[in-house]
Amino acid sequence: MRLDKFLSGQTACSRSELNRLIRNGAVTVNGIVIRKPDTAIKPETDAVALQGKPVLYQQFHWFLLHKPTGVLTAARDPKQKTVMDLLRQDDRLPKLAPVGRLDLDTSGLLLITDDGQTAHRLLSPKHHAPKYYLAKLRDPFQPEYVQKFRDGILLREGASEEACKPAECAQIHTRLAVLELREGKYHQVRRMFAAAGNEVESLLRVQIGMLQLPPDLPAGTYLHIFNKDVESALKNSDISQVCAFCDAYYSSYWINSGK
Structure with missing residues (x-):
């Protein structure tokens, strides 16, 4: 799954806002700063954080x-x-x-x-x-x-x-x-x-x-x-x-x- 798609389903941020945050270095995957919104991740296993806060994967809320x-x-x-x-x-x-x-x-x-x-x-x-x-x-x-x-x-x-x-x-x-x-x-x-x-x-x-x-x-x-x-x-x-x-x-x- 794309990083920006994952985050848009787990947060209330708009896709454009998320893209800006990602490019500004506000997102990490497994502790590594990721700046490309289309980066592929594994939601079930990768540890994603937005502005230092973990983003836990839930298919539904x-x-x-x-x-x-x-x-x-x-x-x-x-x-x-x-x-x-x-x-x-x-x-x-x-x-x-x-x-x-x-x-x-x-x-x-x-x-x-x-x-x-x-x-x-x-x-x-x-x-x-x-x-x-x-x-x-x-x-x-x-x-x-x-x-x-x-x-x-x-x-x-x-x-x-x-x-x-x-x-x-x-x-x-x-x-x-x-x-x-x-x-x-x-x-x-x-x-x-x-x-x-x-x-x-x-x-x-x-x-x-x-x-x-x-x-x-x-x-x-x-x-x-x-x-x-x-x-x-x-x-x-x-x-x-x-x-x-x-x-x-x-x-x-x-x-x-x-x-």
Whole structure:
């Protein structure tokens, strides 16, 4: 692989900026200064450094973001702040995009990657990874919601009604519930509870498959994650385990806050 191509895939620098840095002696390969951008390297074995900092080879990049409310899930937007604006400048790599979407007024776990194939696996109906949401309701949770959601509650779609796929839900406090979804309709969680006669006041995505939102990750910040973490997002969890996780780390805050 060419040195400039390698660096363009591992850094947020433009190709022209990288060429300038290489020619100015800012790049070493195995400790030797290289000044030719088209120098061939072996990414898996050669030690590359840019301005003295090692550049580690990753074929794909994954970030786990705690999306805050009020931030748009999009790669770019001319008017609104997007989730990509939350990334540090040196993490804004080419081809990065959010995996799916979270509504503007929903917070929680959002993945960002340049691995389109695995992102497609996470989103495709065939492999649709279960997603878990913690909802704070306006009114107390009613036991009949469980069967309504399992049966596939009807949502209005234009002039007709369409049944949701069967979904699991469980109560963890008077007005707190966890909902498992395996599809992604527009504003689905809020519309499902509205169809059941309630209203969602706040909504947090806490888990995808077995991949959890770290309780100590503040809204608006993110982590680099790796293949083993991403693979866990494709595995099935159990709603009782998610309820225990939410009850341990999120319930008291949501009960006592204005969220």
